[in-house]
Amino acid sequence: MTPKIPVPTCALNHRGLIWWVMVTSVDAPVLLLPSLVIERSDSGMAVATGLGIVIVWALSALLLAMVRRCPGQSFVDAARWAFGRWAGGAVALTLAAAGVLYMGYTSAIVFHLVEAMxxxxxxxxxxxxxxxxxxxxxxxxxxxAGGRLASLVAVPTVVLSFFLGAGALTLPHEWNHLLPLFGNSMSSLLQGALVAAPFLLKAFLPICAGLPYLQPTTKWQVMVIWGFAGSLALQMVQAVLALAVLGPVGTAVATWPALDIIQLYSSGFYLVRFDYLLVIISLALSSTSVGLSHLFLAEIVARVFQVSRTWPVILIAGVAMGMCLWGQRLVFRELETPPFSIEMAALGFGVFILGVAALGAFRARRRSA
Structure with a gap:
């Protein structure tokens, strides 16, 4: 594929960076794989979590090794080079929309803090x-881009996310008292469809992002661009649904990726025949969100604090990823561990994404050689 803009200095690294986003997104199967052979107990899950953290650290080391070779370049630059100029604009628009949503969430504190007290x-x-x-x-x-405000905010974020995030993980015990549901006039099937639709559609975005490398035509590039736009729209729909179904407190927690699966269970949206499918999709999407969020965290530390060595960034990203794995452990404990078939299906989904990513990276490297 011939890019429409000048190739960055380390374009191959950026191409690998995009694929490593997908590779590091399968942390849920990484956690599930050891749990398949370890007894399901507190000690067994602790060992599984530890193994998952070690694997994620290894992936983070490879990822950050590529990131640090590309100083001064952002994810928008990588998207522009890999998918074209319009894709870079779509990524920037997605980030801007995310900022609007987050600012809306923050302003909502004024209205709901008194009730939350x-x-x-x-x-x-x-x-x-x-x-x-x-x-x-x-x-x-x-x-x-953000000036001193961004730098000042980044410092307490890295610290407070560990402490406040641990408090957020205690929410499932209170959900029965906090969550308002839809009216009884809406059937459970329609409720389940509304909640599952964003999960089902977003599940295909990582695959769509890889298609340009497998078949680099204009048609696939357009699909990727629409994939970014569709992701933006689905994020907004998901926020609206969460606000309507979960209430303001539940919406805040819905932004914590490791707890996505609880939306399907604690809200009472059970589909008789498709219940397990929703769990699988939720697990896969939760792991994707976690992988992306900690890729951003690594980039935050590298850019804002101008870290010259990679090991401090690996340590911070590994600890943060460990917290999310711990959160998934709490989710399994709260909901009772899903049946073996669900774990295998979720693991298979992650392996499939990993395989597509590996194939795309291999063909991209051959094309650049």
Missing amino acids: LLPKTPRLVLGAYWIGFSSYLAFLGPD
Whole structure:
């Protein structure tokens, strides 16, 4: 594929960076794989979580090794080179829309904080979720785009996300008292469809992002561009659905990727025959969100703090990823571990994405050689 803009200095690394986004997105199967052979107990899950963290650290090391060879370039630059000028604009638009959503979430604190004060754990939960989302977005912009505000916000974000995030993970025990549901006039099937639609559609975005490398034609490039736009629209739809189904407190928690699966269970949206499918899709999408968020975290640290060595960034990203794996462990404990067939299906989905990514990276490297 001939890019329409000048090739960056380290274009091959950026191409690998895009694929490593997909590779590091399969942290849920990474956690599930050891749990298949370890007894399901607290100690067994702890060992599985530890193995998952080690694997994620290894992937992060490879990822950051490529990132640090490309100083001064952003994900927008990578998207522009890989998919064309319009794709870079779509990525920038997506980031801007995410900032608008996060700012809306933050402003909602003014309206809901008084009500949240009535429950002991809710204030910490709301403040933690809103602060993590909004400040992470500002910090991702970096000093060049966000000025000193972004740099100042990034410092407490990295610290507070660990403490406030731990408080957010205690929410499932209170959901029965916090979550309003849709009216009884809406059938459970329609409710399930509304909640599942964003998950089902977003599941294909990583695959669509890889198609230009497998078949580099204008048709596939257009599909990727529409994929970015569709992702933006689905994020907005998901936010609206979460606000309607989960309420303001639940919406704040819905931004925490490791708890996506609880939306399907705690809200009471059970589909008799498709219940397991929703769990699989939710697991896959949750892992994708976690992988992307910690890729952003690594970029935040590298850009804002101008880290010259990779090991501190690997350590921070590994600890943050470990928290998300710990959150998934709490989810399994709360919901009771899904049947073996669901774990295998979720693992298979992750392996499939990994295979597509590996094939695309191999063919891209041959094309660039």
